[in-house]
Amino acid sequence: MITSFIHRFSSPKSFVEVTARFFSYVMYLGLFLLATGWIWGLAFAPEDAIQGNSYRIIFLHVPASIFAQLIYFFMAVCALMHLVWRVKLAAYLIKSSAPVGALITFIALFSGSIWGIPTWGTWWQWDARITSTLILFIMYLGIITLHSSFSNAEKADRLMSILVVVGVVNIPIIKKSVDWWSTLHQPASITISEAPSIDLSMLYPLLISISGMGLTLIALGILISKLYIITREKTKKWVQNYV
Amino acid sequence: MINLLTHEAFKLRHRLRAWLGPLLIMVLVLIAFPLSIDVSQYDLNKFYFSIIVVSLLVISFLATESIFSEDYEDGSLEQIYLEEKDFYKVVLTKISIYIFFIGIPMSLIGSLFSFANGVAADETPKIFVILTFSTLILFNIFSFGSALSINKGAMLGVLVSLPLALPVIVLLGRAIRTVQYGEGFIEVLSLLAGVGLILAAVMPIIISATLKTHLE
Amino acid sequence: MQLITASNLGYSINENRLFHNLTFSLETGCGLHIKGGNGSGKSTLIRILLGLTSPSKGEVVFFKPNLNISYLGHKNAIKQYLTPLQNLELIFAPSELDDAMTWMQTFGLTKVQDEMTATLSFGQQKKLALIRVLGKSSDLIVLDEPFVGLDDLSRDLVSQFLCSRLADGTSLVLTSHIDPGIPCVELILSEQSND
Amino acid sequence: MFNFAFSSLHHFLIMDGHGIYVWPVYLVSILLISIGFQVTIRKLKALSKKIKDA
Numbered sequence: 001m002i003t004s005f006i007h008r009f010s011s012p013k014s015f016v017e018v019t020a021r022f023f024s025y026v027m028y029l030g031l032f033l034l035a036t037g038w039i040w041g042l043a044f045a046p047e048d049a050i051q052g053n054s055y056r057i058i059f060l061h062v063p064a065s066i067f068a069q070l071i072y073f074f075m076a077v078c079a080l081m082h083l084v085w086r087v088k089l090a091a092y093l094i095k096s097s098a099p100v101g102a103l104i105t106f107i108a109l110f111s112g113s114i115w116g117i118p119t120w121g122t123w124w125q126w127d128a129r130i131t132s133t134l135i136l137f138i139m140y141l142g143i144i145t146l147h148s149s150f151s152n153a154e155k156a157d158r159l160m161s162i163l164v165v166v167g168v169v170n171i172p173i174i175k176k177s178v179d180w181w182s183t184l185h186q187p188a189s190i191t192i193s194e195a196p197s198i199d200l201s202m203l204y205p206l207l208i209s210i211s212g213m214g215l216t217l218i219a220l221g222i223l224i225s226k227l228y229i230i231t232r233e234k235t236k237k238w239v240q241n242y243v
Numbered sequence: 244m245i246n247l248l249t250h251e252a253f254k255l256r257h258r259l260r261a262w263l264g265p266l267l268i269m270v271l272v273l274i275a276f277p278l279s280i281d282v283s284q285y286d287l288n289k290f291y292f293s294i295i296v297v298s299l300l301v302i303s304f305l306a307t308e309s310i311f312s313e314d315y316e317d318g319s320l321e322q323i324y325l326e327e328k329d330f331y332k333v334v335l336t337k338i339s340i341y342i343f344f345i346g347i348p349m350s351l352i353g354s355l356f357s358f359a360n361g362v363a364a365d366e367t368p369k370i371f372v373i374l375t376f377s378t379l380i381l382f383n384i385f386s387f388g389s390a391l392s393i394n395k396g397a398m399l400g401v402l403v404s405l406p407l408a409l410p411v412i413v414l415l416g417r418a419i420r421t422v423q424y425g426e427g428f429i430e431v432l433s434l435l436a437g438v439g440l441i442l443a444a445v446m447p448i449i450i451s452a453t454l455k456t457h458l459e
Numbered sequence: 460m461q462l463i464t465a466s467n468l469g470y471s472i473n474e475n476r477l478f479h480n481l482t483f484s485l486e487t488g489c490g491l492h493i494k495g496g497n498g499s500g501k502s503t504l505i506r507i508l509l510g511l512t513s514p515s516k517g518e519v520v521f522f523k524p525n526l527n528i529s530y531l532g533h534k535n536a537i538k539q540y541l542t543p544l545q546n547l548e549l550i551f552a553p554s555e556l557d558d559a560m561t562w563m564q565t566f567g568l569t570k571v572q573d574e575m576t577a578t579l580s581f582g583q584q585k586k587l588a589l590i591r592v593l594g595k596s597s598d599l600i601v602l603d604e605p606f607v608g609l610d611d612l613s614r615d616l617v618s619q620f621l622c623s624r625l626a627d628g629t630s631l632v633l634t635s636h637i638d639p640g641i642p643c644v645e646l647i648l649s650e651q652s653n654d
Numbered sequence: 655m656f657n658f659a660f661s662s663l664h665h666f667l668i669m670d671g672h673g674i675y676v677w678p679v680y681l682v683s684i685l686l687i688s689i690g691f692q693v694t695i696r697k698l699k700a701l702s703k704k705i706k707d708a
Contacts, residue, residue, distance in 0.1 A: 038680065043666060044656050053669035056676050060683055103690055111679045118675055135406045142402035149395045153473045158456045159391055163403055166387070166449060170407050177410035216687065223694045227701065234705055235474045243702040250549055257540050318534025321511060322591075325528055459512045 010081075010089040012229045013238045019222045026222070030215025037209030045202050054118040057111050059206055063213035064108035065129075068136060069171070071101035071217070075143075076168035079161035091157035092232065094164060095147055096225035100217055102140035109133055128178040135174050139167050153232060247332060251340045258313070262344045265306040269349055272298040273356045291360040292419045295353045299374060300412055303381035306345045308400065310337055310386050311454060312393045324458060330451035338386055338447065346378035366422055373418045373432065379439040380411050383446040390453040414438070460487045461522050462599065462630050463508065469516035470503055477503055478648050479516065487598075490621075490631040490641055495648030501634040502533065504648065505603050508632060529597040531605060535588035539577040543568055543587050546576060550591050559594035566590070566613060582608045593620060600624065602633040615640075 041059035048055035075094045082090040112130060113123040124130070143160055150156035198206070233239050255262050276294045277287060314320045323333055354371035362370060388404025418431040462485050469479035477500035485491050493501050506512040508519060509530060537546045547559045563569050566586040571579060576587065585608045592600055600621070606614050618640045625631055625641065633639060660666040667673055 042676070042680075044659055046659055052672055054672035054675050056669070056672075057679050060680055064683070100690070103686060107683045107686060111683065114675050114679045118672055131409075135409055138402060139406045142399070142406065145399050145402050146391060149392075149399055151473075152459075155456055155459055159453060162449060162453055162456070163391060167406065170410070173410050174406070177413040220687070220690055220694070223691065223698070227694055227698045230698070230701055230705070233474060234701075240705060243705050253545075253549070254538065254541075257538075257545075316534070317538065318532060318536035319538075321509075321532060321534070322530070322536045324511065325509060325530055459506075 010087045012089050012092060012233055013242075015089055016226055016229055016242065019226065023219060023222050026215050027219035030212050030217075030219055033208055033212030034216055035212070037205045037207075037212050040205035041202070041209060045205055046199070048202075051119050054115060057115040058202075059209045061108060061111040061115060062206060063210040064104050064111060065133065066210060067213060067217055068101065068105040068108045068133060070214075071097050071104065072136060072139070072164075072168065072171065075101065075164050079164035079168075082157060082161045083165065088157075089229075091161060092229050093221075093225055094143075094160060095157070096228045097221055098140055098143045098147075099224060100221050102137065102144065104213075104217060105133060105137040105140055109137060128175070131178045132171070132174045136171070139170075143167075244332060244336070247336045248340065251336050252344070255340055255344055261309055261313075262306075262341075265302045265345055266348055266352065268305065269298055269302045269352055272302075273352065277360070287360050289423075291357060292423075293416070295357060295374070296412060296415050296419070299349065299353060299377060299415070300381065300408060302349060303346070303378060304385050304388075304397075304401070304404070304408075306349075307341060307382055307385040307389050308397060309389070310341060311390050311450075315393050315454075315457065320454065321458060324455070330454050331447050334386070334447040334450045334454070335443075338382055338443070341386075342379060342382050346382055347375060350374035350378055362422075369422050369428060369432075370419070373415065373422070373435065376432070376435040376439045377411060377415045377418075380435070380442055381408060383439075383442045384408050384411065387446055387450050387453070390450045390457075393454075393457055411438075461485070462487050462526075463519060463521055465508070465517065465519045467517035468504070468507065468514050468519070470500060470507065470512070471515050472503075481517070481646075481648075483644075483646055485630055485632065487630055488625055488628040490625055490633070490643035491646055492639065492641075492643035493632065493634045493646050493648065495634075499648040501648060502603055505532070505601055505632065505634065509601060523598060526599055527597040528599045528601060529592045529595050530601040531588055531592050532603045535584055536591065537576055537584065537588050539575070541576060542573050543576055543579070544572045546587065547590065551594060555594060559590050562590045562593050565616060582610060582613075585609060586613060589617065593617070597629065599630045599632070602631075602635075604634055604636070606635055606637050606639070 038059055042056055045056070047053055075097050078090040078094045078097075081087045082094070109130070112133070116125065117123050143163060146163055147156045147160045150159070230239055230243070273295065276291070311320070314323065324330065327333060350371055353374045354367050357370050358364065358367040384407045385400075385404050387407070388400045391403050392399035414431070414435060418428075418435055421428045421431050464484040466482050467479075468481040470477045471479075481504070483491070493504055495501050503512060507514050509528065510519075537543075538549070541549070543563070547556065547563070551559050560569075563572060566583075568583060568586060571583065576584065579587070589605060592602065592605075605617060609617065614637075621631055621633075621639070621641050631641070631643070633641075633643075658666075660669075667677070669676055
């Protein structure tokens with residue numbers, strides 16, 4: 001029963017049609033929130049007592065780091081769906097999320113290392129979180145390369161899903177193992193269990209930037225997956241009617 | 244099963260390049276490293292390990308690169324599938340044979356060289372045990388990488404299996420430090436052994452699924 | 460007695476359809492000759508029958524559990540770095556080795572049995588690979604272009620052998636551009652438009 | 655909460671010498687994300703045209 005339920009709501013056709021309906025809302029809301037969060041953070045949030053103005057990179061760096069990981073977990077869920085229920089759409093979504101993930105992971109790494117220059121005096125450190133983000137970036141590249149190196153796309157889908165699932169098991173292991181090194185990072189600024197250690201006037205723009213970044217990336221993901229679905233299914237009738 | 248073991252051993256023994264090659268490269272690296280630095284300036288026994296660890300990583304990758312592709316390319320893998328209907332046993336056998344023929348000699352070479360570079364005689368066996376369990380882990384991981392990237396070249400293999408192998412390197416570095424400081428050896432060793440045995444049981448399942456997908 | 464039935468088989472690769480709605484059955488002691496142009500999906504159909512590839516549509520039913528299949532495809536499945544003799548030792552159990560050696564003699568491979576397989580000619584390697592199928596007893600023989608590279612004499616030998624196996628109740632599936640000279644049902648795969 | 659954190663626009667751009675870190679990071683990221691959108695939209699248009707023509 002679950003299988004038939006999933007298959008009914010996961011046809012590539014209905015995905016493209018449904019997402020097209022609210023794509024522009026997602027994108028404009030995302031861009032609006034992102035602009036609000038960043039302008040607030042860059043211009044109106046007070047200066048940090050210790051780090052000075054360079055802390056303002058946080059409004060880009062933290063959202064990027066969060067989504068670098070969230071996108072991978074999303075891909076892992078899709079990979080399981082693809083392997084267990086053979087949902088085609090899930091494989092399409094993995095394939096189209098991977099470049100978004102790679103992009104945002106690169107931004108997280110880049111913004112982090114620039115931020116490191118004024119605060120730590122170095123742009124690179126083999127610190128736990130930087131290293132695990134770098135490994136995450138390699139994992140995204142591996143997934144993209146793996147899929148594009150096979151001419152039989154369905155075979156590539158299956159192999160990619162296997163790799164994604166193995167990779168998601170690896171993420172906590174990487175975290176634990178690199179935690180053994182001394183770590184430079186400040187502890188996470190926002191935690192659910194404890195009261196935030198960050199001032200409210202900085203927290204609000206940060207939260208707004210995170211949600212804005214999320215919506216913007218979802219919009220980008222929708223766009224890329226639409227492109228990919230049409231590429232894959234271009235011989236199907238619904239595509240020819242759709243375009 | 245015994246039949247399978249002897250067959251795989253027979254095949255590997257006749258591919259000199261596949262099993263003696265990696266060992267020779269390992270020896271070469273371990274000889275070349277002290278020559279390339281000013282030995283009088285550095286305390287060699289402090290960081291000679293890092294070159295053992297790194298060469299273990301690289302050589303494990305090299306050694307397992309053709310573990311399945313050889314059978315895949317000449318069509319033997321299809322024949323094996325038709326007979327066995329499942330790759331688990333075959334994968335398990337192949338990895339065991341590779342560890343026996345390449346992994347264990349590699350660990351032996353590594354521990355011998357660390358002995359030659361100032362590790363006490365009674366600690367050399369510890370190094371050997373650590374290196375052996377690390378090769379168990381690394382061979383399983385890299386076999387997965389080479390199964391995924393079968394006949395698609397080393398670049399893909401590195402990209403997909405390096406993220407899996409890096410935590411092992413951290414663990415291995417940690418384990419060797421416990422030998423140097425003489426504390427916590429058993430804890431780290433049991434962690435290594437545990438991870439190794441779990442991987443040795445689970446990885447072949449994943450690898451079989453991968454190989455099956457490749458045959459389609 | 461029916462051995463295999465295939466109903467409504469269809470296969471597409473990257474949404475390009477190779478064949479669809481294939482329905483056929485194979486009886487014990489019968490041959491099936493799959494014909495079709497290049498790229499019409501002959502090898503894929505064979506791999507579906509073997510259970511290597513799963514069809515996009517339809518299904519294959521085997522009426523005998525644990526069917527004993529011997530198969531030779533495009534790839535010879537012999538080791539280049541071993542001698543022909545060592546290859547046979549890998550393939551056959553010691554008890555079956557005598558049969559295989561008889562075939563070595565018939566094919567005139569005995570004089571090269573201790574040389575490296577890589578130095579053998581294309582035809583010789585093909586013969587060596589065919590011994591895998593010829594020297595074993597099985598319920599179903601599946602051959603993908605078995606006659607490529609064989610001289611006339613060996614081709615007749617193989618055809619005769621396959622005929623005698625058919626008479627013994629073994630089934631046969633093969634593809635060949637050359638008329639095999641074996642009593643077979645023909646199955647023609649034609650190029651289809653994508654609609 | 656909504657007071658401009660800098661005394662002048664000039665200070666806003668310089669950010670006490672941290673501006674050279676902050677601004678490039680934002681600009682490069684905006685650039686990368688918008689390239690992502692641009693390339694996808696362009697490819698999508700080309701593909702639709704190709705399918706329509708076929």
